[in-house]
Amino acid sequence: MGCRKTTNADVFIASDDEWVVIESDGAESGSGMARNEPSLLPATDVAASRSFELIETDEAATMAYGFRVTVTSDDEYTAGARREAAAAAAWDKLGSAALRRSRAVEDVVLAWGIPPHARPTAWPVFSSAEALQLVYTEVYAKLASADGDAWVGATAGSADVARIDGDRAQIELDLRRTFPTNEFFASQAGLDSLRTILVAFARWSPIGYCQSLNYVAGLLRVVLGSDELAFWSLVHFVEDELLGYYTEGMSLFKADSALIGELLAELEPEASAVIDALGFDLSIVTAPWLLCLYVNTLPLAHVLHVWDMVMYSGASFLIRVALALLSAHAPLITAASDDFEAVYLALTQLPLLPPPHALVAAAATIDLGPEFSTRQREKLAPGELPQLCKAIAAHRAHFAL
CATH class of the missing domain: 1.10.8.270 (putative rabgap domain of human tbc1 domain family member 14 like domains)
Known part of the structure; x- marks a missing residue:
């Protein structure tokens, strides 16, 4: 089975006001964890989340990790503040279990992301840092x-x-x-x-x-x-x-970029046909997407939620996000027909970018298929990654003594 969107999207979608529980049929979730029964995550204290003071200007900037984040309306500011409060409440309710991979933790990370106060602890634990x-x-x-x-x-x-x-x-x-x-x-x-x-x-x-x-x-x-x-x-x-992304030959990046093109043909055949007919090289857009892990491509809130999922479930989520972005813009690509510049602008400006939680939810429903790793390896030069792994292991051994 190739790449597909799961029809029974057994994920928990967070609206601004509540958890929406979608029943599971036992299929695998976006990060590959089995789901055998539905569960209900902590409800948000909506009254508390609405207590944030509204901004009074049409366009204002708030600070997040030292970045100025522009918001264009009171509603946007309030929604962001409410989601951050909800994420913190859901995470804190997990207690010490929040730092162990489980279905409950996955649900929170997928629906809300990891709250800012928890990232300095959670990211190094979920990764190997x-x-x-x-x-x-x-x-x-x-x-x-x-x-x-x-x-x-x-x-x-x-x-x-x-x-x-x-x-x-x-x-x-x-x-x-x-x-x-x-x-x-x-x-x-x-x-x-x-x-x-x-x-x-x-x-x-x-x-x-x-x-x-x-x-x-x-x-x-x-x-x-x-x-x-x-x-x-x-x-x-x-x-x-991402071993093989930042080497001289960028072998794994090239393999993943080519694989994204193949998977897009399975997900969005009409848009893929337009891209092929135009001779549009997807690496024009996948290079900044993947090599910078979406930094400088997506707004900060999107990047942070994507990174939360990458830390939790692994780098293959970057591929899912790329496919979700391409799928979201498939109507523009298809409508562009023979207009190369229109396709380029659609995929660099991303005018149909969903909100952070919607993008992550869409990416999580994309099933890369059980043969994804095999297809990925087939695009690499024989022995290239094993040689890199051997070199890394030998180098690390010196420092472990």
Whole structure:
């Protein structure tokens, strides 16, 4: 069976006022967890969530993680505040169980996302960042030190000094391009923090630094509030979840981009036919989507909810989001017919972008099929990923001693 949208979408869709329970028939959920019976999540205290003070201007900006987030109406501001309050209430009701994968936790993450106060704890737990930090105790401090190059050389037996110097030069160029309007990165302390994280990564990983990682590391830093946790989370993404995205040949990214095209043909055949007829290379849009994990493509609220799901269920959710975006804009693609520019504008401006929870819910209903991993591997050069895995494992072994 190929890619499809599940007909019995056994997910919990959150409206602004309440939980809407959709019965399950025992099929697998968007993240692959079995569902055998319906359950009811905590109801939102609607009266409390409506107590937020309304803004009085037609267009105003609020601060989230140091970003100015523009809202265009009182209703938009209130809806966002209510959803954030509901997410916090649902999460807090889970108690200590919130940090263990379960159906109840998945339901909350899917419907509401992880609330801001919980992300600094939840993201490192659900990813392997916390585990990496525990295994490689004190390694980050040494990588981040002024003598980091020498320490890597002594510990790993050698250091690719030329490559690290080249990475350091590129990092300096990218620093001031990274969220220049963000409150934290507009300061020298913020720039120093990001530089330290990225240089430490260049020293740690045989893959080295790649442009676009500055945005991934930057968002990790402002959300997690810790250089070290941001570093290990970056390691998790690059070396565990997305190994082959940021290498010289970008093998896994190319495989995933090609696979998205194939899966789109199964989901939206008419739109796919238009794309093929135009000779439109989907990697034009999937590159910024996937390599930056939707940073700079989607609004902040969308990115955070998508990242919540990626942390919880894995990087394949990025593929589901890409397909959900393409599916949402399929009517515009089909209507464009032979207009290349119209397709390009539709997929770069995303005028039919659903709200964050609706996008995530739509992505979760896309079944990639049990053969997804096999199809993905078939598009890679033989032995390429195993060789990368072997190199990463050997490199990590030096630091674990």
